[in-house]
Each structure stands twice: as C-alpha cells, then as structure tokens.
Amino acid sequence: MNVFMIFRVAVRAIWRNKTRSALTMLGIIFGIAAVIVVLAIGKGASLNMVAEISKMGNNMVMIFSEQRHAAAGVRGAAGEGQSLTASDGNAIRHELAHLVQAVSPEVRTQMQVVYAEKNWNTTIYGCSTEFSTIRNWEVAEGSFFDEMEQRQCARVCLIGRTVANNLFPNDDPVGRTLRIGNMPFKVKGVMGVKGVGGFGQDQDDAVLAPYTTVKRVLQASAFPDNVRQLKLSLYSMDQLEEAKREIALLLRQRHRLADDVYDDFRIIDMAEITSTMSAVSSTMTVLLAAVAAISLLVGGIGIMNIMLVSVTERIREIGLRMAIGATPANILGQFILEAVVLSTLGGAIGVALGVAGAQAIGGLQGWPIMVEPSSAAGAFLFSSFVGMFFGFYPAWRASRLNPIDCLRYE
Amino acid sequence: MEHLIEIRDLRKIYALGEEPVAALDGVSLTIENGEFVAIMGASGSGKSTMLNILGCLDTPTSGSYLLDGIEVARRSRTELAGIRNRKLGFVFQNFNLLARTSAIENVELPDFYLGRLGRAARRARALELLKRVGLGGRSTHTPAQLSGGQQQRVAIARALMNEPPVLFADEPTGNLDTKSSIEIMNLFTELSNEGITIIMVTHEDDIAAYAKRHLVMRDGHLVKDDGVGGGA
Numbered sequence: 001m002n003v004f005m006i007f008r009v010a011v012r013a014i015w016r017n018k019t020r021s022a023l024t025m026l027g028i029i030f031g032i033a034a035v036i037v038v039l040a041i042g043k044g045a046s047l048n049m050v051a052e053i054s055k056m057g058n059n060m061v062m063i064f065s066e067q068r069h070a071a072a073g074v075r076g077a078a079g080e081g082q083s084l085t086a087s088d089g090n091a092i093r094h095e096l097a098h099l100v101q102a103v104s105p106e107v108r109t110q111m112q113v114v115y116a117e118k119n120w121n122t123t124i125y126g127c128s129t130e131f132s133t134i135r136n137w138e139v140a141e142g143s144f145f146d147e148m149e150q151r152q153c154a155r156v157c158l159i160g161r162t163v164a165n166n167l168f169p170n171d172d173p174v175g176r177t178l179r180i181g182n183m184p185f186k187v188k189g190v191m192g193v194k195g196v197g198g199f200g201q202d203q204d205d206a207v208l209a210p211y212t213t214v215k216r217v218l219q220a221s222a223f224p225d226n227v228r229q230l231k232l233s234l235y236s237m238d239q240l241e242e243a244k245r246e247i248a249l250l251l252r253q254r255h256r257l258a259d260d261v262y263d264d265f266r267i268i269d270m271a272e273i274t275s276t277m278s279a280v281s282s283t284m285t286v287l288l289a290a291v292a293a294i295s296l297l298v299g300g301i302g303i304m305n306i307m308l309v310s311v312t313e314r315i316r317e318i319g320l321r322m323a324i325g326a327t328p329a330n331i332l333g334q335f336i337l338e339a340v341v342l343s344t345l346g347g348a349i350g351v352a353l354g355v356a357g358a359q360a361i362g363g364l365q366g367w368p369i370m371v372e373p374s375s376a377a378g379a380f381l382f383s384s385f386v387g388m389f390f391g392f393y394p395a396w397r398a399s400r401l402n403p404i405d406c407l408r409y410e
Numbered sequence: 411m412e413h414l415i416e417i418r419d420l421r422k423i424y425a426l427g428e429e430p431v432a433a434l435d436g437v438s439l440t441i442e443n444g445e446f447v448a449i450m451g452a453s454g455s456g457k458s459t460m461l462n463i464l465g466c467l468d469t470p471t472s473g474s475y476l477l478d479g480i481e482v483a484r485r486s487r488t489e490l491a492g493i494r495n496r497k498l499g500f501v502f503q504n505f506n507l508l509a510r511t512s513a514i515e516n517v518e519l520p521d522f523y524l525g526r527l528g529r530a531a532r533r534a535r536a537l538e539l540l541k542r543v544g545l546g547g548r549s550t551h552t553p554a555q556l557s558g559g560q561q562q563r564v565a566i567a568r569a570l571m572n573e574p575p576v577l578f579a580d581e582p583t584g585n586l587d588t589k590s591s592i593e594i595m596n597l598f599t600e601l602s603n604e605g606i607t608i609i610m611v612t613h614e615d616d617i618a619a620y621a622k623r624h625l626v627m628r629d630g631h632l633v634k635d636d637g638v639g640g641g642a
Contacts, residue, residue, distance in 0.1 A: 005522050016510055320506040323467060324568070325495020325523040327488045403467050407502065 003337075006330070010338040013310070014345075021342060024306040027299025028346030028386065029353060032379045034292035036354025037361065039375040042285030044368035046278045053274050056197065057135050059101070059234040061243065063088075063251070064266045065227070082226035083264040086211060088254055089128070089230045092247055099243040101235050102130035105211045105227040109218060113159075113207060115167040115178040122163050124180060124207045126214025126227075134233040135194075142174040142189025150210040153217055157185045160204035164190045183217060185209065240269055296382070299346070300390040307339050307394035318398055319406025332399035339391020340384055347383025351376050412479050414575065414607055415441040415464065420473035420483075422459050422630075433459040434470065435630035441609065443575065446602040447637065448621035449611045455627040458580070461611045465498055465578045466490045478575070495523050499569030503581035505561040507553040513540060513564045514549035520571040539567035543597060559590030566597060570606075577601065579610040583617050595620045 014021045065084040086105045093103040107126035112119055125131075132144050145156045157180070164173050173187045194203035215224040234243050244267050251265055311318070318331060326334075355371050362369030422434040433456045441447055451457040462468035463475065466482055469490070475483040482493055494500075499520075507516045517536040521527050527535060540549050543563040545556075553561050562582060569577055579598070583591035599620055602608050612618050623637025 009522075012511075316506060317508060320502075320508070321519075321523075322491060323465075323494060323500050323506075324520045325491050325572075327491040327523075329488065330491075330523060404462050407467075407506065 003333075006333050006337050007341070009334055010341045013314075013338055014342055017310075020306065024302055025342060025346035025349065027302040028296065028343050028383050029299075029350040031292065031296030031299040032347050032350025032383050033354035033357055034295055035289055035379050036351060036371065036376060037358045038288040038292050039285060039379075040354070040358035040369050040371040041361065041367060042281060042288060043370040043372055043375075044362065046281040046285070047370055048368040049277045049281055050274050052197065053270055053277060055136065056270065057231065057233065059237050059240075060134060060270055061232050061234060061240070061247075062268045063230040063232070063247065064268065065229065066264050066266050082223070082228050083255060084227050084230055084251075085225040086128075086227055087225055088251060089227075089232070091254060092230070092232060092250060095250060096243065096246050099234055099239050099246060100232050102133045102233040104128035104131040104134055104231050106131075106229040106231050107211050107214050107219075107227050109214060111181050111218065113163065113167065113178055113180050115173075115176065118167050118169075120163055120166045122160075122205050122207055124157075124209060124214060124218065126211035126218075127208055127231075128211060130233075131208065131231070134231050137194055138192045139189045140192040141172070142187070145188055145210055150212055153212045154210065155183060155185045155213060155217065156188045157207050157209040158189045158191055159187055159208075160191050160206040161193045162202055162205040163207055180207065180209075180218060237269075237271075240271070244269070296386060300343070300386040303339055303343055303387060304390040304394060306342075307335060307391055308397070310338070311335065311394050311398040315401065315406045315409045318401055319403045319409065322401075322403035323407060328399040331401075332395045335395030335398050336388060336391045339395065340387035343387025343391075344380075344384045347380045347386075350383065351380050354379070413440040413476070414443045414445075414478060415439075416474075416476040417464070418474045420463065420470045420475060422456075422463060422468070423471045432630045434463070436473070437630075437632050439625070439632060439635065441607065444602070444605045444607055445637065446598070446608045446620070446622045447610065447625060448618040448623070449609065449625045449627060450613060450615075450618055451627035452613070456630040457611050457627045459630075460627060461578060461580055461609065464609060465500060466493050491523075495520060496572055497574050497576060499572070499574040499577040501562065501565050501569050501577065501579040501582045503584040505553070505558070505565045505585070507561055507564055507568075509554070510552055512550045512552055513545060513556065513567075516553070516564055517567045517571055519568060524572050526572065536567070536571065539570055540564070542570075543567045557590070558586050559593055562586060562590070562594050563597065566594070566601075570601075576607045576609065579608065581612055582610060583612070583614070591617065 063084060065082045089103040089105050092100055104127045109124045110121065111124050112121050129144060129147055129150055132139060139158065140161075142158070144158060145154065149156050159167070159173060167173070167178060168176070173190055176187050177184050178187060179185065191204070191208065197203045211227065212224070215221045234240065247267060248263060252263065255264055257264065321331065355376065358369050358371055361367065418438045420434050420437045421432060424431045424433055437460065449457045449460055459468070463470050466477070469485070470483050473483060474481060477493065478497065482490070485493070508519070514533065514536045517539055518532050521532045537546065537549055540546050543566055545560060545563055545567070548556065548560065553564070556564065582598070583594055586594060595617060598608055598610070608621075610621060618624055624634065625632055625637070626634035
C-alpha cells in the first residue's frame with residue numbers, strides 16, 4: 001500500500017465527518033492564526049521602531065560628556081561634569097570635514113514659556129544653526145536662526161508645533177515675542193511636525209534657540225562653552241566606524257587625556273539604539289508567540305482526543321482492514337496521516353486566516369504589520385508536526401489492536 | 411500430496427480469571443485443496459477459536475499449523491497480515507463493509523494492501539467480481555443502499571479480490587433471511603465447484619448441509635469428522 005493510497009483513505013475519513021473534522025481543526029486554525037498575527041504585529045512594530053529611530057536624525061551620531069575619572073576612582077554623579085565644549089564641536093566640524101556633515105551642541109533646559117495670558121512648560125533646546133539638518137527637521141514657517149544671531153547670543157527662537165498650538169492658538173507666531181522665563185525672545189519660525197519619537201515623547205513640544213543664548217542668557221552659565229551633548233551628522237553610515245575612531249582620537253587629544261585615562265565622553269550611534277530597541281521588541285514577540293503556541297498545543301490535544309474517539313468508533317473498520325491484510329504499520333500510517341492531514345489543513349486555513357487577520361487588525365488599529373513568509377511557512381510546517389506528534393499515540397493504539405476483538409466489537 | 415491445511419495438536423489456552431480455559435485442547439486435522447468444510451458446535455465449543463486460528467487472525471498457544479506447507483503458528487502480526495492478504499479471504503456474519511464507501515471500492519480494498527494491480531486493472535477486476543456475484547449494476551451503491559444479501563455478496567467479491575486459495579466464512583447467513591441465505595449458499599457451492607477451498611462456521615444444520623465435510627467441536631475437542639481428509 002503506497003503513501004498516496006493511505007493519503008486517499010485519510011482524506012476520505014476526514015471528509016466523511018465534515019463537521020467534526022472542522023471543529024477539530026479549529027484549535028489548530030486559531031492557534032496558527034494567533035501565532036501569525038502576533039509575529040506580524042511584533043515584526044511590524046519592530047520595523048516601525050527602527051524607522052522611527054532613524055527618523056530622529058540623518059546618519060546621526062551623539063557624543064555625551066562623561067565624568068572625568070579621577071585617579072583614585074572617585075566618580076561624580078552622571079552629567080555632573082560637562083567635559084565637551086562647543087569648541088570641540090567646531091574642531092570636529094573643521095578637522096573631520098571629510099566625514100562630518102554637520103555638528104550641533106545640544107543643551108536642554110526645562111522652562112516656562114509665556115505669551116500674552118498663555119503659558120506653557122516646555123524644553124528649551126540650545127543648538128547650532130546646523131541642528132535642523134542633523135535632526136532632519138525642517139522649518140515649516142519663518143526661518144532658522146543664522147550664524148550671526150548665534151554668535152551674538154540673539155534672543156531668538158523657533159517653536160515646535162505643540163508649543164505653537166498652545167501659545168498661539170489663533171495667531172501666527174512668526175515675528176511675535178514670547179518670554180522664556182523672564183527673557184523676551186522673538187519667534188523666528190515654527191518647526192514642522194515631527195510627531196511622536198521612538199521613546200514615546202512628543203518631539204514637537206520643544207523650543208529651539210541658539211546654544212550660545214541658552215548657555216549665556218537663560219542659564220547664565222559660568223562655563224558657557226561646556227555642553228552636555230554634541231550631535232553630529234555623517235555623510236555616510238558606511239564611514240561610521242572610521243568617524244567614531246577619528247572623533248575619539250581628536251577629542252582625547254583636545255582633552256589632553258593620557259593613554260591610561262578613560263575617555264571622558266561617550267560616542268553613541270543610532271545603530272546601537274536601534275539594536276537595543278529591536279531586542280526589546282523581539283523579546284516581547286517571542287513571549288507573545290509562546291502564548292500563541294500554547295493554544296496550538298491545546299489544538300494538538302484536541303486532535304489527539306478526536307483521533308482516539310475516531311479509533312474507537314472505527315474499531316470494526318480497523319478489524320476488517322487487518323483481516324483483509326492491513327499490517328500494523330499500515331494502520332499506524334493511516335491514522336497518523338489522518339491526523340497530519342487534519343492539522344495541516346487546519347494549519348493552511350490558519351495561515352490564511354492569520355494573514356488576513358493581521359492585515360485587518362493593522363488596518364483597523366493603524367498598526368504597522370509585517371507578515372514574514374518565513375514565519376508563515378514555519379507555522380504551517382509546525383502544524384503538520386503537531387498532527388504527527390499528537391496523532392502518533394492514537395494511531396499506535398489502533399495499530400496494536402487485536403483484529404478478532406475489533407471484529408467482535410459491538 | 412501436500413495438504414492445504416495441516417494442524418497438529420493445536421491448543422489455545424485463555425487465562426480467564428483463576429482457571430486457565432482451553433478453547434482448543436489438542437486438535438489435529440488436515441484439509442485438502444477444494445474442500446467445502448463446515449465447522450459446527452454449540453457456542454463455547456471452540457469453533458470460533460478454531461476459525462480464527464485457521465484464518466491466521468489468532469495464534470495458537472501450542473501446536474503446529476502448516477498452511478500450504480508453511481508453518482504459520484508462530485509468526486509476527488505483520489507476517490500474518492501478509493498471509494491473510496494473499497492466501498485467505500474472509501466473509502463475516504455482519505458483512506463488515508466500509509460504510510459510506512461504494513461496493514466497488516469495498517471490493518478493491520484487499521488489493522490496496524497487496525498492490526498487485528494498477529489502478530485500472532484493480533477496478534476492472536473488482537467490477538468483474540461484482541458481476542460474478544450478480545451485482546454488476548450496483549458497483550457505485552454504498553452498503554446502506556444494498557440489502558443484507560447484496561451486502562454479503564459484495565463481501566464475498568471482496569474476499570475473492572486477491573485470488574486466495576481459501577475462503578473463511580463465519581456464520582455467513584446468520585444475519586440473512588431464508589431466501590438470501592439460499593442465494594449466498596448457492597454462490598458458495600458454485601465457488602466450491604470452481605475449486606476454491608471453503609471453511610465455514612455455522613450452527614445451522616440446513617446451512618451446514620451445503621458443505622461436503624462436517625467437523626463438530628465440543629469443549630475444545632474435535633468430536634466428529636465425516637470428511638475425506640479425516641483426522642490426521
């Protein structure tokens with residue numbers, strides 16, 4: 001008896017009990033569909049996160065100030081020392097001009113912004129004229145501040161859309177004067193909508209001003225040149241490693257660090273953040289997929305249950321088949337194949353349902369969805385495996401039956 | 411001349427409860443090619459056990475059984491399945507046709523396991539056998555659409571599918587009315603005349619009368635044998 005014939009017998013047996021077969025398959029169908037949907041949403045979310053993060057900037061590299069490590073090992077609190085300076089930024093900009101497209105210091109301060117009777121608490125970013133390029137953030141109305149204003153510590157600013165909406169619900173903000181703290185600032189423009197950032201923050205809730213103004217005027221800093229962070233934009237991410245090396249070398253030189261002293265800065269590129277974030281999201285995906293897989297397990301047990309019922313119900317058929325020459329292996333094969341056909345069919349329907357369901361959920365919720373062919377194929381193969389695994393025991397029981405007892409069974 | 415069936419001191423002991431029960435207690439006999447044998451006896455006499463062992467559905471506790479000159483008393487389940495498939499045909503009291511399966515597919519079934527014929531040849535042979543038992547026009551009917559007598563004729567056609575030398579029948583008319591019973595027994599007589607060996611279990615004397623040789627069992631012993639083969 002060849003496999004094709006056993007297959008026909010199995011399909012026939014399934015077809016004879018359409019309702020029961022369909023109900024049995026439901027467990028597998030929903031299990032597989034759930035796995036596909038979860039993986040599609042997980043993959044979509046992680047791709048989306050990567051896209052969001054790369055939207056944060058053009059080939060962006062960030063350099064953070066770190067505490068100078070004292071020889072005795074005494075360390076200050078994080079952010080205490082600001083070892084980086086705006087001059088470091090300028091040096092990078094000029095000496096590594098072949099690699100670096102734009103540089104901007106970034107200083108932040110949380111302040112109250114007031115216009116007429118409205119006020120709003122927001123983050124003031126001190127940055128350079130090149131900030132817009134680095135963050136890939138266009139000016140929507142008005143214009144960015146220029147070199148001259150930056151040098152002169154001009155009291156000018158650009159506001160994010162959220163700030164504009166809150167302070168100027170009815171007016172055009174460009175050209176108006178608002179107060180940051182108690183300093184009057186002229187609004188040069190409104191930034192385009194940047195949306196929600198990769199970390200869930202509202203990127204439009206921001207005011208941009210020249211870093212010189214923020215350091216000297218708003219913060220009245222004793223060290224106006226020191227900054228917490230430098231952001232820069234490379235020409236190409238292909239030169240990332242070279243750029244990081246060159247920057248580190250340059251900064252160590254400028255900071256006069258001896259060979260045995262640690263860096264007093266840290267260079268972070270977007271790739272690092274991206275990989276961390278996608279690691280988080282893939283952990284979640286694995287977790288959810290595991291939950292979905294449990295439903296598959298339950299589906300498999302459903303198949304086993306029905307196959308056991310089927311063996312008992314068809315005990316006379318088994319006896320007859322044995323009497324006319326079916327070997328135990330034939331019977332084993334017949335029932336395993338029946339379970340496999342059942343679960344594989346369920347798997348195929350489940351894949352179709354899962355793909356459709358993922359699209360539907362994505363469309364309904366506006367979530368990014370990504371069905372990977374490999375996960376669909378994997379789920380499908382796994383469903384066959386489930387049938388084989390859970391079909392084995394009932395089939396083995398059937399094959400061990402004694403033909404005489406089967407034939408006499410009432 | 412070699413016997414078709416030769417059994418020697420066959421015993422089958424069932425361990426039921428405390429006392430072991432001997433369903434067959436040392437039976438010896440030979441059956442020649444082309445015989446039409448009826449095994450008779452009251453229930454519990456061991457006739458069914460006898461048929462099961464002769465039909466290779468069961469193995470004896472001890473003794474020897476030569477079928478066509480081959481020892482089959484101690485064979486594996488797989489080997490016995492092959493022997494049943496090639497050498498033995500079965501007809502049961504309750505027909506045992508596959509439900510919701512057409513007559514012709516029921517008849518084809520033994521060759522699924524043998525794989526001797528191709529698809530077309532198998533179908534042709536099954537149809538020929540159905541004609542042979544007078545059901546050529548009902549090959550696509552399912553058992554539910556056939557009368558008891560017709561179902562039994564399908565079962566006989568199925569038993570003949572692999573051209574076995576021996577046909578076993580276990581109370582073949584037990585579920586049939588008198589008219590159908592006579593038709594079935596006439597069919598057996600024709601088959602017997604064509605040279606097929608038939609071994610039939612029955613407790614009805616008028617059915618047994620169709621056979622040419624009669625074995626009577628009682629308490630696991632063969633107590634009467636009027637046939638040509640005689641007790642070996």
